[in-house]
Amino acid sequence: MTSILYHGEPNGPSLSVLAAAFETDVAVTLERIDLVAGDRHGANVPHAMEIDQSIEGEGPVLVADGVAMTDSVFLACYFDDIGTGTVLRPGDPYARWQMMAWCRHVIERLAPAAAYLGLEKSPPGAVPTGIVSLDLAERWADAAHGQFDDDKLADSRTKVAQTTAKIEAQLADGRDWLMGDFSIADLETYAWLAGMPHIVPTAFEHKPLTTAWLSRVKARPAVARALALASGPMPETVWAPGPEINRWG
Template structure:
């Protein structure tokens, strides 16, 4: 497989896709872009509907031939099929369902909370030109102007606490990884939670199983390769508008 991956710093959705590609041994042409500056909306990138209306917000874009794809979990699934390395999705149907259900939890609950907190801590400077999605343009404007309410931020912090509690409970039976063998669930969870330690320290204050899980993740060659692509000292502090905060609690 040959393709071009336009990616940001190894944090959030860009981390998931970069680490998945390295884990699977997929040889991609890596093109770093500044997601926080809105470079994904440049005319240099393909803009099919799937990219312009991505619910993930500012994530990486994978271009294979004349097809452009986005959304980190689904890109990781694509790379799992395209690559030659060991699978990063369970073979067992029930375990695969568990993994996808876990990833959906991260996408819908954890990712919006992490992006909200990350952007509140370090707001982007300006709304980029060329955003096709009205919803995403609104999230950009909210981030630039610091419009996140105290209620939204408190709810986001609570969701990060709940996510770590969920990981602790999942690992309590002595397993090393969240769903059977190492999988996309581990990458996606780490992607959104790694930058939350300084922002929500109470979530990690008493989470020894999560700490050990993260150490195992950081020791993997694919994770080190992804993190080595950082061009700033602390890539986990670099955020751009992400998924929309769930309006229904």
């Protein structure tokens, strides 16, 4: 059975999953949906509890053998298991733990921050119908009505800066990729960070290793192929509500 990947503009989780599919040479039929218009909640995209209550917010949806799945890191792991191309996870158990721990930092701290900052710069025009998750509907409403908390904006900028500092330290031993070999950690981190240089430029100042790493990831054929699917010249400026900002800070 053909696998279908419903994806938005190549930014955030859609970029990560598209590039992971291309890196691993997994055959998928691509179906573009407008995440900013709320297409993921319409009748044309298959639904399941895991989709409607996804903690990732407005991410892509993969339907494989009739089963709908979401959440970019887990979809990348799925592609890594079935693909025949680039191996995206270390084989060593400790190294794999390190990679997954890094990805958790990204999805729990960087991703909510990046989405919040991106939405503040490019808010959606309206709240779509059909949203099942109450907290996601609340984030949509806040964004559409221009309700952004100054403390959350400041905290989000801090989290972006903390991530670039984390990357700079990780690359200090001369490695090209975050885990040594190219991995899901590179894709996931890049996908959420790519739109931040023009929003939080100070986070990238005096970070030559991070800047060079961003260029290397962007130059990967799979990433370039994903970015080429953009409908406009700056997909990194297109945002829909992402993960909820941790209530505990």
